[in-house]
Amino acid sequence: xxxxxxxxxxxxxxxxxxxxxxxxxxxxxxxxxxxxxxxxxxxxxxxxxxxxxxxxxxxxxxxxxxxxxxxxxxxxxxxxxxxxxxxxxxxxxxxxxxxxxxxxxxxxxxxxxxxxxxxxxxxxxxxxxxxxxxxxxxxxxxxxxxxxxxxxxxxxxxxxxxxxxxx
Numbered sequence: 001x002x003x004x005x006x007x008x009x010x011x012x013x014x015x016x017x018x019x020x021x022x023x024x025x026x027x028x029x030x031x032x033x034x035x036x037x038x039x040x041x042x043x044x045x046x047x048x049x050x051x052x053x054x055x056x057x058x059x060x061x062x063x064x065x066x067x068x069x070x071x072x073x074x075x076x077x078x079x080x081x082x083x084x085x086x087x088x089x090x091x092x093x094x095x096x097x098x099x100x101x102x103x104x105x106x107x108x109x110x111x112x113x114x115x116x117x118x119x120x121x122x123x124x125x126x127x128x129x130x131x132x133x134x135x136x137x138x139x140x141x142x143x144x145x146x147x148x149x150x151x152x153x154x155x156x157x158x159x160x161x162x163x164x165x166x167x
């Protein structure tokens with residue numbers, strides 16, 4: 001096996017020019033280099049296969065889910081502070097609204113398999129069969145999660161604006 005030094009494409013030993021960029025190829029890879037490259041390729045294939053899993057949690061979804069959990073905690077503290085001080089009811093309702101809006105993305109984006117199982121619990125009992133999610137359900141679920149994430153931020157923004165008007 002040969003590897004192009006210009007673009008990194010791997011190809012047969014019989015090739016003298018790269019099939020991708022037409023650069024001149026050098027000597028074939030050593031056995032150790034070939035084994036390392038084969039291992040790297042198999043890892044990449046495994047990673048790509050995992051991303052097609054409907055329950056795969058990408059780094060973006062994980063980040064949005066973690067931010068949602070952090071906002072739930074902050075809004076809960078906010079709710080407790082204004083509830084204890086007995087201040088304006090609008091701040092308390094704003095904090096509650098934000099908590100509710102952040103629960104959906106936190107749960108759906110960090111635990112998609114559990115969310116799916118809970119949403120299909122009745123079907124599983126009724127039919128006795130484990131169903132799998134369709135692409136439509138996965139897209140809709142993620143879309144709703146991002147919508148609720150944005151709406152949660154709007155609830156926080158409106159509550160902060162009301163707070164600034166109060167101060």
